[in-house]
Amino acid sequence: xxxxxxxxxxxxxxxxxxxxxxxxxxxxxxxxxxxxxxxxxxxxxxxxxxxxxxxxxxxxxxxxxxxxxxxxxxxxxxxxxxxxxxxxxxxxxxxxxxxxxxxxxxxxxxxxxxxxxxxxxxxxxxxxxxxxxxxxxxxxxxxxxxxxxxxxxxxxxxxxxxxxxxxxxxxxxxxxxxxxxxxxxxxxxxxxxxxxxxxxxxxxxxxxxxxxxxxxxxxxxxxxxxxxxxxxxxxxxxxxxxxxxxxxxxxxxxxxxxxxxxxxxxxxxxxxxxxxxxxxxxxxxxxxxxxxxxxxxxxxxxxxxxxxxxxxxxxxxxxxxxxxxxxxxxxxxxxxxxxxxxxxxxxxxxxxxxx
Numbered sequence: 001x002x003x004x005x006x007x008x009x010x011x012x013x014x015x016x017x018x019x020x021x022x023x024x025x026x027x028x029x030x031x032x033x034x035x036x037x038x039x040x041x042x043x044x045x046x047x048x049x050x051x052x053x054x055x056x057x058x059x060x061x062x063x064x065x066x067x068x069x070x071x072x073x074x075x076x077x078x079x080x081x082x083x084x085x086x087x088x089x090x091x092x093x094x095x096x097x098x099x100x101x102x103x104x105x106x107x108x109x110x111x112x113x114x115x116x117x118x119x120x121x122x123x124x125x126x127x128x129x130x131x132x133x134x135x136x137x138x139x140x141x142x143x144x145x146x147x148x149x150x151x152x153x154x155x156x157x158x159x160x161x162x163x164x165x166x167x168x169x170x171x172x173x174x175x176x177x178x179x180x181x182x183x184x185x186x187x188x189x190x191x192x193x194x195x196x197x198x199x200x201x202x203x204x205x206x207x208x209x210x211x212x213x214x215x216x217x218x219x220x221x222x223x224x225x226x227x228x229x230x231x232x233x234x235x236x237x238x239x240x241x242x243x244x245x246x247x248x249x250x251x252x253x254x255x256x257x258x259x260x261x262x263x264x265x266x267x268x269x270x271x272x273x274x275x276x277x278x279x280x281x282x283x284x285x286x287x288x289x290x291x292x293x294x295x296x297x298x299x300x301x302x303x304x305x306x307x308x309x310x311x312x313x314x315x316x317x318x319x320x321x322x323x324x325x326x327x328x329x330x331x332x333x334x335x336x337x338x339x340x341x342x343x344x345x346x347x348x349x350x351x352x353x354x355x
Contacts (some may be wrong), residue, residue, distance in 0.1 A: 003036045003308050005066040009090070011045045013281030014291035014339075015074025021293035021343025022072065025319075028130045028347050039072075043314055044090050046078030055089035066195045070303050071274040074264050074280040074296065076165050094274055096134055100266035101164065102171045103133035103245060105278060106302070107252035108260065110321045114257035114333065121232045127252055129180075129238045130172035131245025133266055135164040138242045152354065160241065165203045171269070172239035173211045183215045184208075185226045187240035200241070226249060253278055260292030261297035261320075265306065273306050274301040289338040292330040294320050297346060319349040 008023055010016040023039055030037035042060075050056050064071060071094065078085035094100065109115060109125040141157040169186070176184050186204040190197025201218060208216045219227065221244045227234065228248070229314030232255055240248065253262035262278035285291055299322055305313035328345045329335030337345070 003038055004069045005067060006037055006039045006303070007064055007071045008041045009044050009071060009073045010041065011074040011076045011090075011281065012047075012087075013075055013247070013283045014279075015045075015076065015281050016279060016292040017286070017289070017291050017339050019072060019074035019337060021346075022296035022300045024343055024347050025297050025316060025350060026072070026303070028350050029300075029304070029316065031262075032351065033309070033312055035309060035312065040068075045076060046081050046086055049086035050080060050082045055086040056093060056155035061093065064094070065098055065272060069273075069307060071272075072296075072299065073274055073276040074304060075279065077281040077283070079283055083333065092138070095266055098272040098274070099134060099268045100272060100274055101132065101134045101167055101327050102265070102267040102269065103127045103131040103242075104171075104213045104265045104267065104302075105131065105249040105253070105262065106173070106298075108258045110261065111257075111324045114261070114324070115255055117229065117232075120257065125233050125256070127228075127232065127235055127238065127256075128175065128179075129240070129245055129249045129252060130168055130175065131240060131249060132160075132164060132168040132242050132300065134242075135159050135161060136242030147343060158193070158196055158241075158243075160199055162199065162203065165200055166207065169200075169203055169207050169239050172237050173207055173214060176214060176237045181236045182209075182213075183217070183234075183236045185224075185235055185238050186218050187221050187238055187244055188218065189221050189244070191220060192219075196241075203247060204239075218220065221248070223308040224248060228252060249278065257330055258292075260295055260330065261298065262295050263302055265299070265302045267306065274305070275303045275306075289340065290331050291339045292332050293339050293343045294323070294329075294346075297343070315350060316346075319346045322349055 010019040044056055066166040076091050077084055107127040137156050137158050139159045141159055142155040143152045172184055188200045253259050259279040264276055264278050266274040277299055300315035301313040323346050327335055328337050328342055332344055
């Protein structure tokens, strides 16, 4: 039996609480199905940084890259570290150093009652957002000149390479083909950013010719934000830049129940993968037992799917859906259950033989 090694990085704040529940679910499913997953917890986060002055070392980067099949991350960010240097070093470090160029954020409505839209979109609403994850303004190129004066200038470069654009667009088209989705939409701001937009549109058009069965369209990001609220069912797969993907995926997450339900995958296909809930460390509710573990648990479903266990992924998603239907939820979803109680209910559900 092939053993999959998983590095667990609970991180900060509620990250520790939600990853504890996600790990229990992962271990339960692995044990019941004989998958042989091995989970090792890593002490990376604010506590370690404040204790040792170290965020993540070169040796740790190397080990995570070479010795593990996937990483499960909770959340990073702590007010005790004013500039959140440790969070940037760890999270952005892993994304860039491991070249995790695909950020896949599924925004699937699990129950119509969860949507804040009037009437709500149809319960079959399934939107998958593919965000370029290693370029754009997040490449952090630029600087500040004459800082602290009235003549100060701040420049943040938006870096887009043909290679970078092509591989994320191809990932979106490939996903759509493999999942039987019929429409791929590219989002940009070409009217205000013609150079960047021109590159994205050219690549999207050229690759679209390789997927002739796909319906394709292009939207400005502001129009897309409006249309996601107006008629979300129209869209199936979105592909866009780092910044626009970050913003639109949070909007889409709210349409389907909020960040407490939103999972994500950061992937370099065939090489490395990191899975994390979209939400942050939420230090204001850390320790209260009210954090929603479902996003972290659904990130485990993405992890199972990535490692070749689609049935395990489906069962985890169904267990989360069942918990919502039964009203087993934390306060953000209108329930009265604690983080631990929600995790325990889902774990128990997955312990049952439902064949």
